[in-house]
Amino acid sequence: MGRTLFDKIWDAHVVKSQEGFPDVLFIDTHFIHEVTSPQAFNGLRSRGIGVFMPDRTRATVDHNVPTLDQDKPIKEAMSRFQVDTMTRNCRDFGLELYGLGHPYQGIVHVIGPELGITQPGMTIVCGDSHTSTHGALGTIAFGIGTSEVEQVLATQCLLQQKPKRMQIRIDGRLRQGVVSKDIILHIISRISSSGGTGFFVEYAGDAIRALSMEARMTICNMSIEMGARGGMIAPDDTTYNYLSGRPFAPKGAAWDQAVAAWRRLPSDEDAEFDRTLQFDAAGIEPMVTYGTNPGMGIGVTGHIPTLEEVEPSERNSFSKSLDYMALQPGSRLLGKKLDYVFIGSCTNSRIEDLRMVAEFVRGKKKAENLEVWIVPGSKQVEKQAIQEGLDQVFSAAGFSLRGPGCSACLGMNEDKIPAGKYCLSTSNRNFEGRQGPQARTFLASPLTAAAAAVTGCISDVREMI
Amino acid sequence: MNRKEFKRMVSAMVPLPAENVDTDQIIPARFLKSTTRTGFGENLFRDWRYDAEGNPRKDFILNDPSRTGKILVAGKNFGCGSSREHAAWAIADYGFAVLISSFFGDIFKNNALNNGILPIQVPDAYLRFLFGEIARDPGVELAADLEHQFIQVLPGGDQQPFDINPYKKSCLINGYDDLDYLLSLRPEIGRFEAARYPG
Numbered sequence: 001m002g003r004t005l006f007d008k009i010w011d012a013h014v015v016k017s018q019e020g021f022p023d024v025l026f027i028d029t030h031f032i033h034e035v036t037s038p039q040a041f042n043g044l045r046s047r048g049i050g051v052f053m054p055d056r057t058r059a060t061v062d063h064n065v066p067t068l069d070q071d072k073p074i075k076e077a078m079s080r081f082q083v084d085t086m087t088r089n090c091r092d093f094g095l096e097l098y099g100l101g102h103p104y105q106g107i108v109h110v111i112g113p114e115l116g117i118t119q120p121g122m123t124i125v126c127g128d129s130h131t132s133t134h135g136a137l138g139t140i141a142f143g144i145g146t147s148e149v150e151q152v153l154a155t156q157c158l159l160q161q162k163p164k165r166m167q168i169r170i171d172g173r174l175r176q177g178v179v180s181k182d183i184i185l186h187i188i189s190r191i192s193s194s195g196g197t198g199f200f201v202e203y204a205g206d207a208i209r210a211l212s213m214e215a216r217m218t219i220c221n222m223s224i225e226m227g228a229r230g231g232m233i234a235p236d237d238t239t240y241n242y243l244s245g246r247p248f249a250p251k252g253a254a255w256d257q258a259v260a261a262w263r264r265l266p267s268d269e270d271a272e273f274d275r276t277l278q279f280d281a282a283g284i285e286p287m288v289t290y291g292t293n294p295g296m297g298i299g300v301t302g303h304i305p306t307l308e309e310v311e312p313s314e315r316n317s318f319s320k321s322l323d324y325m326a327l328q329p330g331s332r333l334l335g336k337k338l339d340y341v342f343i344g345s346c347t348n349s350r351i352e353d354l355r356m357v358a359e360f361v362r363g364k365k366k367a368e369n370l371e372v373w374i375v376p377g378s379k380q381v382e383k384q385a386i387q388e389g390l391d392q393v394f395s396a397a398g399f400s401l402r403g404p405g406c407s408a409c410l411g412m413n414e415d416k417i418p419a420g421k422y423c424l425s426t427s428n429r430n431f432e433g434r435q436g437p438q439a440r441t442f443l444a445s446p447l448t449a450a451a452a453a454v455t456g457c458i459s460d461v462r463e464m465i
Numbered sequence: 466m467n468r469k470e471f472k473r474m475v476s477a478m479v480p481l482p483a484e485n486v487d488t489d490q491i492i493p494a495r496f497l498k499s500t501t502r503t504g505f506g507e508n509l510f511r512d513w514r515y516d517a518e519g520n521p522r523k524d525f526i527l528n529d530p531s532r533t534g535k536i537l538v539a540g541k542n543f544g545c546g547s548s549r550e551h552a553a554w555a556i557a558d559y560g561f562a563v564l565i566s567s568f569f570g571d572i573f574k575n576n577a578l579n580n581g582i583l584p585i586q587v588p589d590a591y592l593r594f595l596f597g598e599i600a601r602d603p604g605v606e607l608a609a610d611l612e613h614q615f616i617q618v619l620p621g622g623d624q625q626p627f628d629i630n631p632y633k634k635s636c637l638i639n640g641y642d643d644l645d646y647l648l649s650l651r652p653e654i655g656r657f658e659a660a661r662y663p664g
């Protein structure tokens with residue numbers, strides 16, 4: 001029987017496999033950031049051991065960093081302490097750190113691919129659930145907890161039970177105004193925020209093949225929002241063209257060798273999955289969420305379910321969610337007034353996202369009633385945006401382009417959405433309080449965000465292009 | 466690092482029927498700035514427990530002083546979302562040792578196990594039954610027997626079996642963690658890397 005992409009990579013990384021035990025899985029690349037690593041370093045200290053393979057861990061600061069005045073000391077004392085602790089830990093343990101001001105600094109899931117550190121066939125982990133992003137390049141990439149961060153630092157391995165395999169096929173052509181964020185929001189709205197639990201997902205089908213590398217990352221990024229351990233896409237020429245020439249990608253003969261090996265990774269024709277789902281790309285609308293988990297999404301012209309349309313066992317949670325959002329069952333979102341638009345996060349802060357927004361808003365102005373924050377995913381994205389003059393387009397439109405970081409995706413720095421305010425966000429989570437205590441989040445694509453920025457309310461971008 | 470050994474416990478339960486409780490609710494991001502593993506219990510379910518001024522919300526279950534159980538019974542898909550282990554630390558620090566739900570977030574489940582907390586997955590119907598039992602008698606006790614892998618409402622309820630990976634079970638029972646085992650494999654891991662990446 002044929003093997004899946006997932007099986008091929010997994011099997012090649014098993015150091016030891018024993019009946020009744022989880023597999024000992026070798027990790028090629030480990031990313032760390034300032035929030036989920038300090039306790040792991042403390043653990044190493046208390047055991048008196050060092051990092052086993054320091055070249056295999058790369059560090060950056062992203063969750064806590066301010067997005068204004070990044071060249072000045074961090075104002076918020078606790079954030080500053082956490083960033084300083086990261087610097088000290090990397091120095092003490094001999095790890096490379098892309099700290100504030102470093103040209104490679106940025107959101108951990110943005111910098112890995114863009115620097116060419118993330119390569120097909122790798123196992124990649126990080127103390128962050130959106131590590132699934134890296135799967136877009138044909139890797140097994142998943143989020144871990146801090147105890148596991150400590151295990152990887154100490155041994156470059158993890159004990160893991162092999163998850164089940166799911167294939168999600170998306171075939172057909174996307175309609176105009178519909179982008180990869182809409183695909184993933186659509187899928188999650190259909191299978192719910194727990195529909196993928198216990199599975200590792202491979203996305204396939206011609207709609208996926210037609211996507212750019214960065215658009216694929218958006219899809220893999222949100223795999224965790226359906227509960228899946230991770231998501232991945234088989235590498236192809238799109239992947240190789242994207243990687244070629246990036247700082248850490250192999251060069252010369254090593255590149256040719258690597259590509260030859262990567263070409264053997266895709267799932268065999270006769271590979272079997274534990275579960276297969278299919279979607280038609282042409283049936284996907286621009287999506288927007290209305291509730292407090294990413295599975296609560298609808299087409300932008302649709303209506304929020306009525307109480308009768310919700311399973312009886314879920315009505316309580318549904319009502320609680322709508323109370324939090326101050327929305328009525330059965331109502332429509334089109335025309336809903338907004339207070340903020342946030343374009344950023346590891347889901348949608350790459351250069352293509354910024355280009356997509358800039359192209360739409362060129363020559364237009366933001367609506368009076370809201371603020372628009374654009375937070376690039378990395379220093380490299382910021383630099384590129386400035387080189388291409390996107391910053392000019394944004395400032396002419398009245399948007400503010402900030403420095404790179406996680407920012408209002410989780411509101412650990414100053415970028416919080418105030419209580420009770422509505423934010424349309426290109427990030428990945430609309431949980432209660434995610435963007436700030438009592439903040440209300442609508443998730444959508446960068447294109448829908450751009451449209452909202454111009455109209456001041458939730459809008460159907462298809463009518464504006 | 467040796468943890469407390471866990472074989473069997475008997476305790477009252479604290480019901481939290483909400484579904485899809487994500488780790489942002491268990492411990493909001495603004496409390497993740499600490500660099501130690503302790504003290505998170507204070508902020509467990511912070512925004513459900515306290516209002517904006519920091520006053521306890523009377524209607525939230527953890528603010529009911531009669532609820533002292535060490536077993537949290539939660540709605541489906543508990544612990545989804547962010548990988549933050551702080552959620553498990555907050556739960557352990559608050560004093561919960563066993564979690565029962567019909568579904569757990571994958572990463573959270575691992576984090577719980579790595580912190581000596583036992584997550585027990587039960588069928589939806591049994592979960593509903595438990596909520597019913599607690600509603601009938603808030604003080605009703607549950608026995609969680611890890612060694613024989615069942616839970617049972619006391620006195621004399623039917624034994625409800627649960628699954629757990631045999632390795633994880635032995636870790637909990639003996640108070641070991643994964644790192645002890647992995648460290649013993651360092652030489653083997655070094656050889657694996659050398660063979661995988663020659664030169």
Ligand code: SF4
Nearest residue numbers: 130345346406409410
């Ligand atoms: S951008 Fe948001 S989701 Fe992504 S790593 Fe940062 S906090 Fe997590």
